[in-house]
Amino acid sequence: MADENILIVDDDDNMLEVLRLRIAAEGYKVVTSINANDAISVAKNNMLDLALVDLRIAEENGIELMKNISRISPEIPVIILTAYGTIETAVEAMKQGAYGYLVKPFDHRELILQIKNGLEKSSLSREVRRLKALIGERYGFKNIIGKSKKMQEVMEQVSRAAETDSNVCIYGESGTGKELVAKSLHLLSSRKNNSFVAINCAAIPEGILEGELFGYERGAFTGAIKNKKGFFAQANGGTIFLDEISEMSELMQAKLLRVLQEKHFYPLGAEKLMKSDARILTATNKDLKNEVKKGSFRKDLFYRIHVIPIYLPSLRERKEDIPLLADHFIKKFSKEMNKNIKGISTDSLQKLLSYSWPGNVRELENAIEYAVAMTAKDVISDELLLQTNKTIEDDRIKPMKKAKNDFEKNYIYKLMSLTEGNVSTAARLAERYRSDIYDLLKKHSLQPSDFKRNNLTV
Ligand SMILES: Nc1ncnc2c1ncn2[C@@H]1O[C@H](COP(=O)(O)OP(=O)(O)OP(=O)(O)O)[C@@H](O)[C@H]1O
Ligand SMILES: [Mg+2]
Structure with missing residues (x-):
């Protein structure tokens, strides 16, 4: 049983004590309050997971208190306790956002069930909040932007995957945020205080990649004038991110597989075996399963790296995120360029929404950067967006x-x-x-x- 924090507010001392004992017996941490003022200060000073509020606490209004608690901690479910005969008020409380209600005297099992359900329901939003807070804190930007259901699901998968040590393969078209997700995964994991090392497998020639990954000893080959620590050694205890993994040559695939199986490797020219404790994250914009079928990617390696797949949606599948992203990038570039851009015109936004964004978030980011740089006004207008994205116009339906x-x-x-x-x-x-x-x-x-x-x- 988890150690979630539960606040109980009731003006009846005996009731409060009974509830406290019952709920604590289930393994939850309990804080109690006898009046609204005290409850609000508890809410402000504690990370609560759920609140139980008696609807008629002495002179005070339970619904008001519920709303105040929700203002302080928006994601937590509030369960209303009510006396028999005041059902209408309980229904009113539900309308105002209560998660549920219990009519006194209530059954012990019903109380615990409601608490369990409430906590489960709110865990997704709490996960997302935790993820956002962590990324914001440790990484140079506030968050992974995305309110769409698809992105919320991605964030949940990321936070779950971060709690494990399994290998993760991130799939997504170009510019969908694969690297961003990989970094977030590392920062959310217990490996966060060790290195995150990213390698683009497509950018490094095969002959060099092996030495880069595993390191080499002086004299291992012509040009190896001193010992070099490879990426695997650098990422020891941390995370190694192999981007564009589908581009890895057959030979390197075989070498990588061996490291994954045996958990150790030899630097080139070295006699001493090195232990490898790096978590492996990979990314690709190809369908790896298909590459396996075609014979260009090893099946055994595929199964090793594709333990937890995370699929990033394209921007056109989550157009509802476009306004948020546009706003985020306008703020980012205004700040960088010392400009005071207030926002974007309705026509411009319309244009952004009707475009298909083959380059996804990166393309949107570039379009906004251009517009912020070029605008002489404090609002981005559509001519500026047209210059970088001529196809936007083509994409809109005009009369024939x-x-x-x-x-x-x-x-x-x-x-x-x-x-x-x-x-x-x-x-x-x-x-x-x-x-x-x-x-x-x-x-x-x-x-x-x-x-x-x-x-x-x-
Ligand atoms: N959800 C998001 N919120 C905020 N910024 C994002 C988001 N997704 C992507 N970006 C930004 O878009 C740019 C591209 O992201 P990233 O490099 O992670 O994509 P990628 O999938 O690795 O692309 P490629 O396949 O081209 O390597 C980065 O500047 C990144 O910060
Ligand atoms: Mg990338």
């Missing part, structure tokens, strides 16, 4: 007539630029008559001479 017109204008513009205003060449490329080209130019108020290069004619 306007879409056709825009296409035609763009087409003739490109054609004439390419041919530098030569109508005959343009007609040949477009497989139309010259008169068609003249018609199009006229329709869009353009002249062939607009496209002639000055340096050629002068």
Whole structure:
């Protein structure tokens, strides 16, 4: 049984004592209060997990007290205790946000069951709060942004995985936050005071990767002029993050597998075996199972690293997070660039929401950085976002007539630029008559001479 903190507020001394004994007998920590003022100060000074509040504590209003407690600790469930005959008030309390109620005299089992259920229900939000607080505290930014259900689930998986020592494989398209999640996992784990070492397997050539991972002794190969500590040794007691694991060569896959199986390795040229106690996190934007099927990734290695898979959703699957992320990045870049940007116009936000974000959060971050850098106003407007993301416009549905017109204008513009205003060449490329080209130019108020290069004619 856990040692969650439970607050009981009742103005009846005897009742308070009975409840305290019963609940403490279940293994919970209990704090009691005899009036509202005292209860509020307890709530302010303790990390509570649940509160039991008598609805009619002497002169005071139990519903008011419940609301005050919720203001201080928003995630904790409050269970109302009420006397027989005051059900309406209990129902009112539920409407105002109480988690449940118990009518006196109540059954011991019912009391404990409600407490258990209440604690279970709130554990997800408490986990997320704990995770956010920890990341905020130890890592340079406040949190992993994401209110969507998909991201909340990811955060819960991250906090659960952090409590274990199992290997985690993080899947997600480019820019979805794989590295961010890997760092968070490390910081939330018991290994947080040791190193987090990240290696991009795709960026290091095969011949060098082995030495980088396992280290080498002086003279192990030409160029090894002194001993080098490898990433595995650096990450001892900590975490090693192998990014883009699918890009690892067959030979390196075999070597890595051996380390995972045997928990030790030899640095190149060394005779002494080194113990490896690094937790392995991996990430990929490919479907590893599919790579195994295709024969480009070892099945046995796959099973070793894919113990806890975490799948990061693409940004287009969680568009409800876009406003939050945009706001987060506006604040971040305004601060960095010493600007005072208040926010984003409705049109701009609309544009961000209708775009498909193939580059996910990173692309959004870049788009906002550009807009914050370029804006002369204190609100980001849509022209600035269009400059970095021309496709945003293409992605929005326009009336067909306007879409056709825009296409035609763009087409003739490109054609004439390419041919530098030569109508005959343009007609040949477009497989139309010259008169068609003249018609199009006229329709869009353009002249062939607009496209002639000055340096050629002068
Ligand atoms: N949920 C999020 N909240 C805040 N910032 C985020 C979030 N997800 C990603 N980012 C930011 O977006 C950028 C890209 O994230 P990250 O490098 O972790 O992605 P990745 O999946 O590893 O990308 P790639 O596959 O391209 O390596 C980083 O600057 C990161 O801080
Ligand atoms: Mg990455």
